[in-house]
Amino acid sequence: MKNTAGRPHGKAISRQIVLPWSKSLAMAVNSLRIRFFRSLVTTFSLVLAIAFLGYTLTGSAIARELFRLHGEAAHPLLTAAGYTLDAAGGGLVTGPKELWLMALSLLVCTVGIVNAQLMSVTERFREIGIMKCLGALDRIVLRLFLLEALIVGVLGSGAGALLGLAASLGASLVHYGTLDFSGMSAVPLLVQAGKAWGTGVGLSLLGVLYPAILAARLQPIIVMREEH
Amino acid sequence: MKDTHHIVRVVGVTKTFALGQMRVQVLKGVDLEVEAGEYLSIMGPSGSGKSTLFNMIGGLDKPTTGRVFIDEVDISQLDAYELAWLRNRKIGYIFQTFNLIPVMSALENVTLPMIFAGMQNDRAVEKGRGLLDLVGLGERFLHKPAELSGGQQQRVAIARALANDPAIILADEPTGNLDSSTGEEIIALLQKMSRERGVTIISATHDFKMLNVSDRVVWIRDGRIDKIEHRDELNISLGTIQERHASTQH
Numbered sequence: 001m002k003n004t005a006g007r008p009h010g011k012a013i014s015r016q017i018v019l020p021w022s023k024s025l026a027m028a029v030n031s032l033r034i035r036f037f038r039s040l041v042t043t044f045s046l047v048l049a050i051a052f053l054g055y056t057l058t059g060s061a062i063a064r065e066l067f068r069l070h071g072e073a074a075h076p077l078l079t080a081a082g083y084t085l086d087a088a089g090g091g092l093v094t095g096p097k098e099l100w101l102m103a104l105s106l107l108v109c110t111v112g113i114v115n116a117q118l119m120s121v122t123e124r125f126r127e128i129g130i131m132k133c134l135g136a137l138d139r140i141v142l143r144l145f146l147l148e149a150l151i152v153g154v155l156g157s158g159a160g161a162l163l164g165l166a167a168s169l170g171a172s173l174v175h176y177g178t179l180d181f182s183g184m185s186a187v188p189l190l191v192q193a194g195k196a197w198g199t200g201v202g203l204s205l206l207g208v209l210y211p212a213i214l215a216a217r218l219q220p221i222i223v224m225r226e227e228h
Numbered sequence: 229m230k231d232t233h234h235i236v237r238v239v240g241v242t243k244t245f246a247l248g249q250m251r252v253q254v255l256k257g258v259d260l261e262v263e264a265g266e267y268l269s270i271m272g273p274s275g276s277g278k279s280t281l282f283n284m285i286g287g288l289d290k291p292t293t294g295r296v297f298i299d300e301v302d303i304s305q306l307d308a309y310e311l312a313w314l315r316n317r318k319i320g321y322i323f324q325t326f327n328l329i330p331v332m333s334a335l336e337n338v339t340l341p342m343i344f345a346g347m348q349n350d351r352a353v354e355k356g357r358g359l360l361d362l363v364g365l366g367e368r369f370l371h372k373p374a375e376l377s378g379g380q381q382q383r384v385a386i387a388r389a390l391a392n393d394p395a396i397i398l399a400d401e402p403t404g405n406l407d408s409s410t411g412e413e414i415i416a417l418l419q420k421m422s423r424e425r426g427v428t429i430i431s432a433t434h435d436f437k438m439l440n441v442s443d444r445v446v447w448i449r450d451g452r453i454d455k456i457e458h459r460d461e462l463n464i465s466l467g468t469i470q471e472r473h474a475s476t477q478h
Contacts, residue, residue, distance in 0.1 A: 017312045018346045034331040094368065130327050133288070134341045135387075137309065185459025221288040222280065223327055224400065 019140045028147035035120070042116040043156035046200055049109035050157040053102055054164020054196035055171075060094055061188040062172045069183055074176070081175045106203060113207030117149070123216045125222055132220035145212035149204045157200020166194045234300070235395055235428045236258045236262035243280050256451040257294070262430060263456055264395065267441055270432045272448035279400070279446060281430040287314055287397045299395065301320060316344050320389025320427075322418075324401035326381040328373040334384045335369040341391040358379035359387040363417060376468065379410035388415060390425070397421070399431040403438070415441055425440045 021028075034041045063083050066074045075085065084093050121128075128141055238260040244253045255276045262268050272278035283289035284296050287303045295302050298318060305313060321327075328337045335356050338375035358370050363383040365376075373381050382402060389397050399418065403411030419441040420430045431438060439445055439462055447454040 016309060016346075017316055017344050019344060023343055023349070031331060084390045126327065127329050127331070130329055131340070132312075133315055133321050133327075135344045137312050142345075217289075221283060223323065224283060224288065 016137045017137050017140070019136070019143070024140075024143055026145055028144055028151060032148055032151060033146070038116070039152060042113060043152050045109050045112040045116075046152065046156040046158040047163065049203075050141055050196050050200035051161025051167065052105050053161040053199060054161040055168045056094075056098055056102055056164075056194050057192035057196055058165050058189050059168040059171065061192040062168060062176075062184075063091075065188060066172075066176055066179055066181075067183045074179060077176050079201065087115050091180060106199070110203050110207050113149075114203060114210060115123045117145070117208045117211035118214075121145070121211045123213070124217065128215050128218050129220050129223035132218065135222055138216040142212050144218040145208055145215055148207065149208035149212070150201065153180065153201035153204025160200055161193045161197040163197055164187065205219070232254060233264045234261045235264040235266075235298070236260070236319065237295075237297040237411050238281070239297070239302070240294060241281070241291040241293045242324070243277070243284070243289070244292045254451055255284075255291070258448075258451075259452065260446065262428060263436055264423070264428055265426045267419065267429045267443045268431070269438045269442040269445045270430065271434070271439075271445055272454075276448045277451040278448045282398065282400060282430070285430060285474070287311055293478060303403070309448070312339045312418070316341055317392045320391070320397040320402055322382070322385050322389050322397060322399040322402045324404035326373065326385050328381055328384055330373050333370050333372055334365060334376065334387075337373070337384055338391055341388060345392050351380060356387070356391070356405060359390055360384070362390075363387045372420055377410075378406050382406065382410075382414050385416065386414070386421065390421065390427070393425075394427065396428045396430060397430060399433075401433055401435075402431060403435045403469040408437075411435060 038140060060083065063078050064083065078085070080096070084095065099139075128136075131141065238258055241255055241258045241462050242253060243255040246250050250287070256277075256279075260280055260281075262291075270282060281288065284291055287296075287298070287306075290304055296305070298314065303314065315321075320432075327341070328334075335353065338356040338359055338427075339352040342355060343349065348354070351407065357366070357369060360366055361396045363386050365380060365383050365387070365412075368380065375383070376384065379385070386397075389399075397418070402418065403414055406414060415435075415437055418429055420432070421427055421443075425455060431442075442462070443459050446455070446463060
């Protein structure tokens with residue numbers, strides 16, 4: 001019996017290597033599930049950083065809403081809570097200290113993600129090499145890592161944003177409990193929580209980019225070299 | 229001699245590696261032709277250039293000079309997509325260390341190349357189950373590699389290598405990590421695949437049990453082909469092959 005598999009020229013090349021999205025997603029989820037504890041540690045730093053960002057953002061949204069509702073009456077309480085009114089009196093200014101803290105926490109978080117993902121790639125050198133031997137394209141490997149990061153980002157920073165929102169609501173009850181909250185719009189709060197969420201997803205993807213490119217460029221021959 | 233189809237053609241291949249300041253020529257001009265359906269063993273001591281030649285044939289490494297043709301296509305001329313296609317459809321790899329993906333079940337390992345080839349999941353699962361049956365692992369398809377013995381893992385690897393009905397199976401020391409009797413089973417399985425499916429099998433090996441089933445044996449020494457022996461020559465000398473191999477070392 002003669003094998004009649006096509007040759008990599010001519011018409012046959014239209015049959016390119018593929019990995020359906022559903023399968024990619026299943027593989028990414030599986031990969032996260034298998035390394036659940038590792039994934040959890042990576043996710044945890046993201047949750048914390050985004051919770052802090054969410055807390056700060058929604059906190060000032062609450063403060064702005066209260067200032068809009070109560071005007072000067074809210075001033076002493078807001079000042080006591082650490083907010084400053086800007087010179088024009090039109091709104092609140094986020095202090096440089098808060099900005100600095102937020103930037104720093106996000107930076108630390110991103111560095112943490114890059115580090116964890118680099119480790120994850122190194123750990124999976126062989127696995128990636130095998131997939132390459134089976135015909136996986138660079139972009140398939142890239143896609144798997146990006147999908148994993150996307151899942152971690154959506155879930156982790158979603159949890160973080162909710163946590164931050166809850167914390168800032170709790171804190172504002174403590175700080176401004178004497179003020180009337182009725183008439184306050186939830187929209188600015190949700191917008192700020194959403195911003196924190198989006199930032200988290202963005203950071204998660206940003207953090208995986210370099211490790212994922214590294215993984216995608218691995219040559220299949222590493223399977224022959226690396227011995228464990 | 230009748231005109232035969234050459235599935236692999238190696239023409240004047242040299243390979244030089246740079247080791248710091250030194251340049252080491254591992255392959256010093258190798259010419260080799262492999263016929264479709266043949267069972268070929270590449271024998272040689274470590275450091276002989278055997279693995280390097282093997283990697284070239286598999287498209288895992290590129291020659292410094294010379295050419296490697298797979299089915300009359302010069303693989304150094306292929307772009308990344310065509311190479312991936314070649315690895316996926318044309319070649320099945322079997323490794324000494326099995327190299328299954330540890331987070332996937334036996335069945336998932338076998339179906340992955342078919343999924344890459346664009347096969348529908350249901351069909352891939354069906355074919356994968358069939359292949360696992362064929363290698364004698366029909367019942368253990370849901371097990372992870374860590375839950376399988378070395379011989380069983382190698383069987384999964386053989387099923388995976390056959391997934392897309394490749395023209396060539398490249399086996400790098402397929403029995404190197406197995407005990408003697410398990411190794412024999414794996415060799416018998418490879419021979420069966422070669423006979424029943426007409427797959428060309430090229431195997432780099434130290435294992436003298438491999439010689440029994442090989443149509444031809446290529447002996448590599450110091451980056452060159454030392455000699456090529458056909459099965460009939462081998463059969464005569466099989467009893468003394470160990471000594472003969474030992475004598476070639478001096």
